[in-house]
Amino acid sequence: MPILDRQGRLFGKLSLLDIGAVLVMLFVVVGIFLSPGNTGRINGQDKAQAVEADVIVRGLNVLNPDSLMQQFSQGSKLSFVIRNQPAGQVDIKSVRQLDRNLAVPQADGTVKAMKDPRPDSYSVDMIITVTGSGQKTKEGLVLGNTKMKIGTPVEIDQLNYNFNGTVIDIRYLTK
Incomplete structure (x- = not known):
């Protein structure tokens, strides 16, 4: 059984486009929740x-x-x-x-x-x-x-x- 068939599926079951879409969504979620931000403060604020x-x-x-x-x-x-x-x-x-x-x-x-x-x-x-x-x-x-x-x-x-x-x-x- 080939790794990639004619329709672009991995092992005949998973589509490469579906895998790419899942990875993009995963990166977006990680970027939203784990990236550093200004935590709601307006830039340039003092104490x-x-x-x-x-x-x-x-x-x-x-x-x-x-x-x-x-x-x-x-x-x-x-x-x-x-x-x-x-x-x-x-x-x-x-x-x-x-x-x-x-x-x-x-x-x-x-x-x-x-x-x-x-x-x-x-x-x-x-x-x-x-x-x-x-x-x-x-x-x-x-x-x-x-x-x-x-x-x-x-x-x-x-x-x-x-x-x-x-x-x-x-x-x-x-x-």
Whole structure:
């Protein structure tokens, strides 16, 4: 019995094309699971370091603003979502409610910013300062494998609330 017959089969049973296909699949599987990689890190990342970010929230509609502000106690945690990608938990350092102002035209033609006199305003503006651990890269801060820069829209999610804000400042606390 010949080793290779007319139809290209080994010992009349195994096709050389089938053997080649199995070897290619085996190399792909070995390459995926055993080859060294960057293990999910973005190239150029430094070690994780403490960072602090200010997030501004404008026009958040809420029935009882004082009750909402009490939920943001110092040291509690928030779920942070950056560009629809979960970035993990961050700690609340501080929350500051901003005054609501109106542009009021004056008799001389100028415009003056004055405090909103309406007693039942169901809208809140605030700045939330959060702290967390991120990596400083050439392109900026990476928090939870997602780049975060000033102007980045973020989503703050917790049991009783879910709202959006914008990053207005980033500070690196250690080097």
